[in-house]
Amino acid sequence: METNEIIQKLNVIVEEKKDQILSDLITFIQYNTENPPGNEKHLANFIAHKMHRIGAHVEFEEVFKERPNVLCSLKFSDNGPSFLWNSHMDTVPVGNIPWNFDPLEGKKDSNFIYGRGASDAKGSLAAMMAAVEILKELDLPLRGELLFTPVVSEERGGEGTDYFVKKGMAGRAPIAAVVGEPTKCQIALGNRGSNRRKIIVKGVATHSSNPDKGKNAIYRASKLTLAIEELHESLKNKEKNPYLGSPVVSVNMIKGGVEHNVVPDQAEIVVDRRRIPGEGENQLDEEIEQIVERIRQTDPTFEYEIVNLNMDKNPAMTNDSHFIVEKSANTIYELTGRKASLTGIKAGTDMTNLKNDGNVPSIIYGPGDMGVAHTVDEFVPINEVLEAVKFYVLLATKVLK
Known part of the structure; x- marks a missing residue:
């Protein structure tokens, strides 16, 4: 199937699934995963159930008691590359400053969804989950494996992804990864x-x-x-x-x-x-x-x-000439007609664990703005969530071709 045909199908499928995608994101927000204490278990179970239902292989990694990572994989062939999507289930606390609405309601209007974690990073997480389902539904002749890892405790030093790199990634060698964090649907090459x-x-x-x-x-x-x-x-x-x-x-x-x-x-x-x-x-x-x-x-x-305080993380950076950057830029252009902007995340992300410790070339990409992460009345634009779904799917078809 040619790229233009895939994009046409994507546009139709994402429009058909729009209400469900946004409903899942609202559900994600309604699961209180403030860290500390985290309490990601119920959200992890929700994601695992959805992924198991579409035929993905699902495992749990218990990083802390009742705080598991979820490892979801779609296997297309025994031979071929592994491509990793990573994002986190935990959020920072709601805080003591009053919000204009319930921060755990998942309020929605015509343009935005509001709530703690909407931008950082449940918007990315919901878009990735939807993209796994759509990729399975497209039934394209791909090679290798797609690995989707919703992790715990990113907000406390990346403990979930650190555990995955040391344990769950054993026997796998992803050729590239996308870390789901708010970048306004642009490509971030690294983080401080x-x-x-x-x-x-x-x-x-x-x-x-x-x-x-x-x-x-x-x-x-x-x-x-x-x-x-x-x-x-x-x-x-x-x-x-x-x-x-x-x-x-x-x-x-x-x-x-x-x-x-x-x-x-x-x-x-x-x-x-x-x-x-x-x-x-x-x-x-x-x-x-x-x-x-x-x-x-x-x-x-x-x-x-x-x-x-044992929360040190090194900066991480992927060269702008790496194939994952080039394919990501091409994906943005093909989907939107705009030239991709290359940027960076001034905060820390789990890319450090993947790139520096796991030797996995990575980019950071997702809906939302890091400028509203951790703030009162956090929100994510609906159009960016839907654009991110399409980006994740189309990029996977290029990497696993």
Whole structure:
């Protein structure tokens, strides 16, 4: 079947299945998978049931108790490549700021579906699930295997995909992967990496009526915080990555003090450093050491401790000349008539696990905007969800041809 004929069939099938695709996405949102605690089990069962019903082979990987990855495969032949679609079932918490509607309702209007996870990344997940079903229905003479992996705990460091790469991918060697995250239906070639550290700043406690007898840990932590703000400004002058921009750093949590009348002997800050390719794994640790050395020039007894929060991820990038990028760009052009824009995700994604640890060349693609992920009144455009379904199907026909 020629590409134009496949596209014509796709347009008809997706229009016929539109209500069901959107209904499934709303159901996804209604399953509360805020992480922590995750609680992805019920959504995993829903997806597994749908995939089993269309004839896909389905397995569970129990990453944590009652928190399984789902491994779904469509096998077209014993010989041929394996092509991987990966996205995550968990979301960040709804948060304490009031929404304009129930964040777990899956509210729908003529253009958007709203709710926690609509963009990040249940829109991608629902589009991928629909695409598996349509690919099966098309019954094309493809080769190899399509592997669809809804995973747990992406929002807490990629634990689900990390487990899959180490266990579930054994015996498989996907030639390429698509990671489902919000890219506004453009091709993202990679993502930034991250370092997260808790810094415990020490002081000397004393009664607040005589503060000069002590060393106020909050004041010391404030010096460090302001120096990190200056570091962020200086990073803007570093050489930018063409797809990921400049590295960034921010202080996102602060804690200190025990009583209103006690000069505190300890304060804590949590620092998040986003890295681009070419920066070292210990970049933040080195920068903190340099800052402390400067602080000690005026406060020689400054004492601190760095705690690694064990959420480090390296940046990941696929070369723009790789075949998966070229085929993806061609797919976008054939579907929409527009030239594909190449971009990058400034946050972290599970592409790091797949590309760096699993050696699987990957792109990131999905409906929605990373700018509304993790925010109040999160939403995903309906037209992008449907476009993503077509993209995933047509790309698979090219990779598994």
